[in-house]
Amino acid sequence: MLNQLKAIIQYLLPKQLITVIFGWLAKKPLGKVTTWLIKGFCKLYKIDLSEAKISNITEYKTFNDFFARELKDDARPIDTSDNSVVMPADGILSQFGNIQDNQLLQAKGHTYTLESLLACHPDMIKFFKNGAYATTYLSPKNYHRFHMPCDGILREMIYVPGSLFSVSKATTESIPNIFARNERVICLFETEFGPMAQILVGATIVGSIEVEWEGIITPPREGIMKRWTYSGEIKLSKGQDMGCFKLGSTVITLFASNAVEFSSELKLGDTTRVGKKLAERI
Structure with missing residues (x-):
């Protein structure tokens, strides 16, 4: 109620x-x-x-x-195992698991589709169908920068305009399709694990989403979709700073089918820390 x-x-x-x-x-x-x-x-x-x-x-x-404060260099040790994928942000692991065909779990009783999340991008939908995903919620108390889960080459970035619903536990359990309705920035990478996407979801009072290679993506909020493509000049390493939210929000990380297996000790609601092991190559 x-x-x-x-x-x-x-x-x-x-x-x-x-x-x-x-x-x-x-x-x-x-x-x-x-x-x-x-x-x-x-x-x-x-x-x-x-x-x-x-x-x-x-x-x-x-x-x-x-x-947007940065942490001391030794504050978040990065798991250096060759086969590991690390957590991209400090926060709470609100959902993770396998994508069922094109369906992701938002919260109990609420699912959403790759089509809606990825703005109907045909290649990305194909890449991540039956893949794996992890949703990390950054509350106001968390460190607000997000990082690379593995080495990657940036291929594409898309800004998708949308609403600014809160992404707290209460609202994700009550408002359907919230991540696909909210403003977001989709970053597609080529990695040794296959295609990987980091989706940066905006929310109420998130005054800005910023990435290291292009600066501030939003605002302004012009209500139009924007797309950037890259030819391989932007390479980021595992644990590297990608950018920041100017207040808490959510990062959704997508992996291709049969690419990674989540750590067996993970459970819903776990506290996440940048650089800690999230998954490993299958």
Whole structure:
């Protein structure tokens, strides 16, 4: 009943307006106000800044600088096994498993399709049919940068406009097709494991999605799909920083059929950490 109420509120909220306002404020250098906001946020979510490269709150000029903070080089050791695939983000493993034909599980009672998630891209749908997927939810308390799960060559990126529903546990259990309805950035890589996609899902108050090779992808929010293709010049290594959310959201990682097997000790709701083993080559 509570989740249904939260879902109704999500439908009624002016999500785009809230996100625009928050995004505007978050990029403004407001001096002591910014420092006060960051201190309050750290206290509310029990954020440990000792592992950040900049641990002194007063050195962050904007709230976005704080949210996009980098960690110390040794804060997230990367599993270096040749056959391993690592976790792309700090967060919660909300779903993982095999794609049943073209169906992925969003939450109990809710599935969605590769067609809807991948904006009907025919090649990507073919690549990942009967493949495997992992959904990582980044809450406001988490480190907000996302990383490569394995070595890869970037081949294509697509920005898909959409809504900005919250992607919290309550809403994913209540609002159908939420990941395919929300704004997202789809990054397709060629890897030694076969094709791999990282899908960066926007949400309420996510003022920006940014990637290292193109900078800020959104905003602006112009309501049109955008596509970039690459000829092999962008190569990223396992564990390498891909970009960041300017507040928490979700990363969905897709693998081809018979490419990887998830670690046997994984279970739904596990805490994820960048660089820890997620799966290994079959």
